[in-house]
Amino acid sequence: MSNKAINVLNDRIKDFLVKFPPFSMMTIENLDKVLARIKIKYIEKGEIVFNQGDPPGEFFYVVRKGAVKLERIEGGNNILIDVCDEGDVFGIRPLIAEQPYLSTGLAHEESILYAIHTDDIRNIMISNPKVGYFLASSFAAGSRNKKQGHNTDGLIFISHNQQFLQEDRLLEVQKLSIGRQPISCTLSASIQEAAKIMTQENVGSIVVVDEGQLPLGIVTDSDIRRMVGNDQIVSTMGIDQIMNTPVICLPVGTTFADAQIVMLQRGINHIVMTEDGSDESPVKGVFSESQLLAYQGNSPGIIIKQMKKTKKPTELKRIRDKADFLLEKYLYQEVSINFVSDVMTAINDALFVRAIELSQNDILEESGQKVPVRFSWVAIGSLGRREQILRTDQDHALIFEDVDDENYDEVKAYFLDLANRVVDILKICGFKDCPAQMMANNPKWCMSIKEWKDQYRQWIHSPNNESILHANIFMDYRSVYGDVSLTKQLTAYIMTMVHDHRIFLTYLAKYAVETPPPVSFFRNFILEKNGAHKDQFDIKQRAMLPLVDAARVLVLDQRVERMNNTIQRFERLAEVDAKNKEMYLDAKSAFEVLLRLRALNALKNSDSGRYISPDSLNKIQRILLRNSFKPIGHLQDVLQVKFQLNFF
Known part of the structure; x- marks a missing residue:
């Protein structure tokens, strides 16, 4: 073959490889090194690439065309591990560990493979850590069964002090190149x-x-x-x-x-x-x-643009369903959980906005009624904190500007009608009713700004178990649609009220320490005792909410305004309270682990992910979950001392 033909072939191979990790993470010099000794291998359907138990070979493989099955013999049974198709890397055991193959690779159909020399990649891994991180985590995580869902036996959860850098895993979180000169x-x-x-x-x-x-x-x-x-x-x-x-x-x-x-x-x-x-x-x-x-190749921006254009709730649901596939990709490719929650929040916000717009248009077409006064549709609870990664319950409320008594009933009737229509659209899109009816179509949570101020005054002046429960949920609000000046006005009022009546913070602190963290999986590990979730761990109630509640009361005590997100709250606390900086950063990392674990559990079981069977967790997951309990205890100790709860 002439040099020209070889160069053309190498260019084609390079163009293919750069579409897929770890080759997309390589420099031009790295790729040239790979191409210098790459081999092209053609295999017929049923042909074996390597057998289970074979000694490690010189190469690992990339599927260029076709498909390769990975199967393992266990207890006399032939178990399908994975089916690798275009762009998938397989057979990397010789690269990471000098051990025999644990599965058999055979052609599922007529296929073309690129064989990559392991020595070349080992050298690249030394000079290019991103490649090393990707291959090491792929090896540790093992294969996944595409029919059964993803296998989370590997390094799905990464604490902040580990050396695996999540930011290097995907193109989405790599640095932008400037490209051509700006015009x-x-x-x-x-x-x-x-x-x-x-x-x-x-x-x-x-x-x-x-x-x-x-x-x-x-x-x-x-x-x-x-x-x-x-x-x-x-x-x-x-x-x-x-x-x-x-x-x-x-x-x-x-x-x-x-x-x-x-x-x-x-x-x-x-x-x-x-x-x-x-x-x-x-x-x-x-x-x-x-x-x-x-x-x-895929962007949440496209999903949001499609939402803005659609006019049918059923079509809105179809578009929102796409986001779950995006979520699954992000979680299993170990994208930063902060990025995941930001993206899902942006998508959910766009869904709410479109549902409100469609409902307003329907009212206008049916009755000729326009929006009577300024209003703000607010998200509360986890959506208000930008932490609602999954489609769970609806939690929202509505604030409208003050009107005179003569027009009050008519104005409120309009907004309750609007809220009912929005709730119906959200239910079509997979968001269930809140069991406690904390939604904008409940007259209790659709009020004028004056009524909302009166409500918060009552909660703050007369704290009891019910008012503290409500306050905790409604303290984490933010405007999703409408006039944000209404929420700013309410926030300023609340902050003044809280700091004029600091006993309220003590009640919040007392509530935040009422759920002690488990010590481990073997001693004082709190499981549900009966009901549908018997012998399961309630990750929301026992682990996530104690962190959420502690962060909330501590930022209120520090007079930090308009910061609802739990991770951001801990970051801010680490800045303003240097003495406890490490504790806050550990708490932030713990919450990230819990948020990811719950989302993965939800995908695995097609539910809210709230209840986890300890037996379903692998060793790494158990260690990370157990480690997340420690910051809860430390935070609760700080609250006990700061607010003198032993004397309360």
Whole structure:
């Protein structure tokens, strides 16, 4: 074969490999080393690649075309371990451990394999830790049975002090490259001139900069199309008339995760990259959602865009179902749980917003009624804390602005009608009714701002078991739709009230220590004693809520406002209370472990994941769960001392 033909073949192999880990994590030099000794292997259906018990070989394999089955003989039974298809890596045991193969690999159909020399990869693993982390965790996690679901025997849970870096696992959380030079124009340019530059450069956006290349604004092709379509634009107008400002910037070195979350939260498709992430340093690049999709192949942004366009609740459900597949991918590929919860929160928020919009439109079409006054639809509980990864119960409320007595009943009737319609749509989309009816269609939780202030005053002034239970749930609220000034007004009122009546914090602290943590799986491990969940561990009540409740009362004590998320609360506490910094960081890591474990348990059992059978956990999971109990005890000790609960 000529050198030219060899080069063409190598280019084709390289183009294929870079689509899949660990090759997508390699440098060009790494890939060239692999290609220097790569072999192409053709196998017929039924042909064996290696047998169970064979000594380790020189190669591991990547499926280029076709499929390879991995089977294991156990107790005389032939057990299907996995079916590897295009892009899957298998047979890596010789790479990690000089031990015989534990399964047999045979062609499920006519297949083409790439055989990668183990010595070459070992050298790359030394110089490129990302490759090493991926292969080591793949080896530790073992294979998965695609018919039975994923096997979580491996390093699914990673504590903050372990050396495995989750951020290096996926393209989604690798750093963005700046790419080509950003296309820009000055503030003096006309819209026509800017559009001409965009056309010539074949780009979808142009950054408006000053003489020092500092970003002043950004214009996208969709901005121009929208204004032309609405007859709002004259080509000779200055670019400053249509540019978006201020510019949303991120620093060079930003990860895919950070860029994606900012795009979702801000509802934008382009981000300007500057040296320090502010608009006071020169533009270095522009990153678009289309580029993000090109790297990822799948994006929650697409799910959210589809939600915004749909007009039928049944179609909304179909779109929301896609998010569960995304969630499963994130969890089993060990993406940071913070990123997972941010993405699922953005998707759930978009679902709520669309359900509210559809309900408003239906009321308008049926009765001609428009929204009578300003209002805010608020998420409470885990959704309010941005921790509702799964589709569980609905928890929400509604605040509307004060109206006179004459119009009150009519206004409230409108919002209860709206809330009933939203609740019905959410039920179609898989969110169950709250068993305690803590939903906006309950007249108790659909009130004017004055009534909400009165309600919080009652809870804070007259604390008892019921009021503390309600306060804990309704303290973690945030606006999902509507006028955010209403929630800001309510928050300011609550914070003043809490610190004028500090005995309320003592009651919150007392409630937070009422559920002691288990000591271990073998001593004082608290299981349900009867009922449908007998002999199971309630991870929500026994482990997660004690951390949630402790974080809440401690940030209130520190006067930290508008911070609901438990992980963020612990991070903030570590900053303001340096003496207990390690305890707060351990608590943060414990909560991350628990959040992931519950989500994985939910996927495994197709339920809320709340109840876990200890026997179903492997050794690593048991260790991580057991370790998460320790920070609970330490936090409760701090609460006991800080609020003198022994004398209360």
